[in-house]
Amino acid sequence: MTAPAAPPHPGRWAALFVIGLAQLMVVLDATIVNIALPQAQAHLGISDADRQWVVTAYTLAFGGLLLLGGRIADFWGRKRTFVVGALGFAVASALGGLAQNGEMLFAARGLQGIFGALLAPAGLALLTVLFTDATERARAFSVFGAIAGGGSAVGLVLGGVLTEYADWRWCLLVNIPISVVAVVLALPFVPESRATGDTRYDIPGAVAVTVGLVALVYGFTRASEDGWSSRWALVSFGVAVVLLVAFVLIERRSKHPLVPLGLLVDRNRGGAYLFSTLVGAGLLGAFLFLTFYFQVVLGYTPLQAGLASLPVTGGVLIAAGVASQLMPRIGPKPLMVTGGVVAAAGMVLLTRITVESGFVTLLLPAQLVLGLGLGLSFVPLASLALVGVGNQDAGAASAVLNATQQVGASLGTALLNTIATTAAASWIAANPITDPSQMLDAAVHSYVVAFAWAAALLAIGTALILILVRANKQDLPTVPPAHVG
Structure with missing residues (x-):
């Protein structure tokens, strides 16, 4: 009974x-x-x-x-x-x-x-x-x-x-x-x-992956200050590689792995996790420079900068509602590919900024397009990460998705900051400063380069979805996981 x-x-x-x-x-x-x-x-x-x-x-x-x-x-x-x-x-x-x-x-x-x-x-x-x-x-x-x-x-x-x-x-x-x-x-x-x-907990796995990622980010930092071939940058990258390889080996042998590697080998889930990592990398890194552009270059107050950044959120909310209605009809792949292309286009629009760009004519539409693309992508992404996962692994699959977003944001912010800092230094070397206002030109150049790389990361993520994902609307779970951050 x-x-x-x-x-x-x-x-x-x-x-x-x-x-x-x-x-x-x-x-x-x-x-x-x-x-x-x-x-x-x-x-x-x-x-x-x-x-x-x-x-x-x-x-x-x-x-x-x-x-x-x-x-x-x-x-x-x-x-x-x-x-x-x-x-x-x-x-x-x-x-x-x-x-x-x-x-x-x-x-x-x-x-x-x-x-x-x-x-x-x-x-x-x-x-x-x-x-x-x-x-x-x-x-x-x-x-x-x-x-x-x-x-x-x-x-x-x-x-x-x-x-x-x-x-x-x-x-x-x-x-x-x-x-x-x-x-x-x-x-x-x-x-x-x-x-x-x-x-029992997988403490060795947690230590290896976290310290390995910190070493990787520190390598980016040293590269921006001392050059990509500097000793400390190379040592940091080497330590990162060793620890991240050790993490994979630990997970393969652990009876209680931090990341069940079986979740990653499926092409649909693997595509979702790679897309999540690359979008996180391009997105949060780009937001960092948008904030500096608003306040340092355009002279916005912090409140004005906060309000000026809202179009991205508005675009996400609008597109997420549309994606929720369309996903049961057309499946995840068309939405994610379309969203990725649109988001990359929005990031490309941001590469057109100058020292005197107008908010209504460029920054508003660029952010709105970026947000619409992200909204179309995020809704099916959560469900795609659960395709073919049993109830016993649903929590782990959802947690891996959230972890990839955070790790991607970390690596992307570090990488794009290094690229931007290097671009600014190169611009100054090629254009000797004779007027303090030229420092703003150098800053804008560095932001443009960072936005271009962010667009490339979004485009690569979209290409991976196009190549890897085979799931259709019949394969999706009925209740997608909630994000934790």
Whole structure:
């Protein structure tokens, strides 16, 4: 005789509010800091080569430890992990807000990423456990997804307001009250839950992949300062290769791998993960230079820069609604290829910027086109990552997708910053500075080169989808995973 289903938890909707609040904090932390970065760089004396660490320290730690964080939450206790993650995020934010130099800020951002890698998957796992009814779960994940999608827009505006009317430090300090409220409400409203079974963790795999990626990013940084053939750049690249190869070997032999390699060999899922990595690389790296272009070249205030960046989010939201309607009819591949081409075209439009580009005539349409392309791509991407995956591996497949986005963002930001810094130095060498205003010309040249490389990354990702993906609309899972960051 089948046991009756357990009644739904009475505090599940209150728990959704708490988890959504924490998720908003994790999501907006990427864009809110981007808006504050020009002021933070100037105030702390951070070099152009090192400024990317404000972004990459967070995304590397988050992406590199996300899968381990999910497993820790399952077996250590999801509520406990959620609370520790939120408190740790608050402490790390306080350290960042009080930073006295670039190194302290980089370390705080890395610490934020570590605790975010505990907080985000714990919240998602709690939603899965709390909402057992299919209809309610779909509604809860819709709310969670809306927060994830809208959080970036909130971060752009809030970052502008805090930087302009308070101080750039408040873009980090604002996380403290949010974290405190989330913890205080989680204690009475969020129930504890944990998985049963073997609780061993793949610590060697997590260390190898995270340190390997840090070495790779450090190599890019040294290359921008000392040249691609400099000793420290080559040593860093060598260490990265050794550790990343070791990671693959560890995963092949581990009984509890951080990344189940079987998830990667399917051409549809492999295409999805490669596309996710390349889009993350091109997108977040390009946003970094767009922020500097608005504030340093065009002279926008932080708030104006935040508002000026919203067309991308608007395009994503519009196209995502269209893609949701079209995907059951035409499948993922046409949408992703179309979206990738459109997004690359938007990035190409950004290569036309000058020192005096108009917002309405160039920047608005370019960002809108970029957002429309991304929106068409993101919706089918989440489902494509689950094609052919059983229920027991669905969480891992979704987590790998999120990890590839974060890792791609880290590597792309570092690579594009190195390329831009090198391009600026080359422009100055070819055009001796006789007027201070020429420094803006050098900066714009470096941004144009970065946008061109970002467009190339988007184009390569689109080509891989065209070549690798064979899934059609009948192959898609009925409920795509929710993103954790």
